[in-house]
Amino acid sequence: MPQRKLVGNNILAMPAETALALKxxxxxxxxxxxxxxRIHARGLPADVGWxxxxxxxxxxxxxxxxxxxxxxxxxxxLAGVMRSLKSDHWRRALRESRYAQECRIPQTPGEPEDLExxxxxxxxxxxxxxxxxxxxxxxxFANNRVVLQIINGLAEGLTADQIxxxxxxxxxxxxxxxxxxxxxxLREGLTCRLI
Amino acid sequence: xxxxxxxxxxxxxxxxxxxxxxxxxLEASDEEIMEAAKELGMNPAMKGSAAFLDVKYxxxxxxxxxxxMDAWLDALTEEERIALEVRMRRKDETTTxxxxxxxxxxxxxxxx
Numbered sequence: 001m002p003q004r005k006l007v008g009n010n011i012l013a014m015p016a017e018t019a020l021a022l023k024x025x026x027x028x029x030x031x032x033x034x035x036x037x038r039i040h041a042r043g044l045p046a047d048v049g050w051x052x053x054x055x056x057x058x059x060x061x062x063x064x065x066x067x068x069x070x071x072x073x074x075x076x077x078l079a080g081v082m083r084s085l086k087s088d089h090w091r092r093a094l095r096e097s098r099y100a101q102e103c104r105i106p107q108t109p110g111e112p113e114d115l116e117x118x119x120x121x122x123x124x125x126x127x128x129x130x131x132x133x134x135x136x137x138x139x140x141f142a143n144n145r146v147v148l149q150i151i152n153g154l155a156e157g158l159t160a161d162q163i164x165x166x167x168x169x170x171x172x173x174x175x176x177x178x179x180x181x182x183x184x185x186l187r188e189g190l191t192c193r194l195i
Numbered sequence: 196x197x198x199x200x201x202x203x204x205x206x207x208x209x210x211x212x213x214x215x216x217x218x219x220x221l222e223a224s225d226e227e228i229m230e231a232a233k234e235l236g237m238n239p240a241m242k243g244s245a246a247f248l249d250v251k252y253x254x255x256x257x258x259x260x261x262x263x264m265d266a267w268l269d270a271l272t273e274e275e276r277i278a279l280e281v282r283m284r285r286k287d288e289t290t291t292x293x294x295x296x297x298x299x300x301x302x303x304x305x306x307x
Binding site for chain 1: 205206208209210211212213214215216217219220221222223225227228229231232234235237239240246247249250251252
């Protein structure tokens with residue numbers, strides 16, 4: 001995780017703190033992004049944490065390696081950077097785990113180098129992780145049947161209208177359940193667990 | 196519609212769900228965020244609020260984890276380095292002397 005560093009006589013702040021100091025983001029934005037980072041951490045390899053994702057995303061925009069496109073709000077852009085970083089972390093984790101499993105074929109004259117056969121089956125670690133996270137999300141909303149139904153619809157890729165039709169609920173009830181869901185997500189995202 | 200989640204394509208389901216959650220938080224108002232923080236007993240307006248742990252500052256790190264000590268030592272002038280060494284030596288001597296006194300007092304509680 002990018003940390004404070006003391007270089008020469010200057011203390012370099014954490015990237016998110018720098019962005020706040022430069023007034024690129026507000027305190028509410030930081031908390032919004034913290035919650036989003038914690039949401040995406042549910043789909044991260046085990047060796048990467050939500051704070052790594054958050055600080056790395058800020059570091060990328062501060063050093064200019066990711067540039068905000070015109071018309072895209074910064075918070076939404078940072079959320080997109082975090083999503084992209086998550087994919088990068090998975091690609092790296094997959095590469096590392098497959099390296100140990102790959103079957104190297106002895107090279108014969110005239111053939112390209114590094115001929116490898118990867119296992120085409122889904123990555124078991126990622127599959128298990130996804131199942132565990134889905135179960136955890138189920139538990140998080142276990143006391144709210146309507147919210148669970150909405151979540152199930154969202155997981156299937158249904159739109160709000162399709163979910164309302166399939167469940168037979170009014171738009172008002174749907175909005176009210178979404179509001180409860182948002183509140184739970186915010187509480188979960190802002191909670192700090194001291195290990 | 197069933198209430199427990201389908202697990203036919205768990206990775207795809209999780210990915211869709213996380214993106215929907217992300218959208219939900221992007222649409223949350225500042226008031227909703229502050230309200231959620233208050234419900235958790237946090238005051239984001241306060242300096243050092245727990246809401247910003249690992250966002251603005253890290254949890255439970257020692258100075259050595261937070262600061263690059265080698266870079267810091269390299270940046271010291273010769274006078275500063277000598278002064279630091281003298282201070283550290285004095286601190287060590289004081290600590291050793293205190294430990295010896297405490298140890299003696301424990302052995303002989305009557306001799307104060």
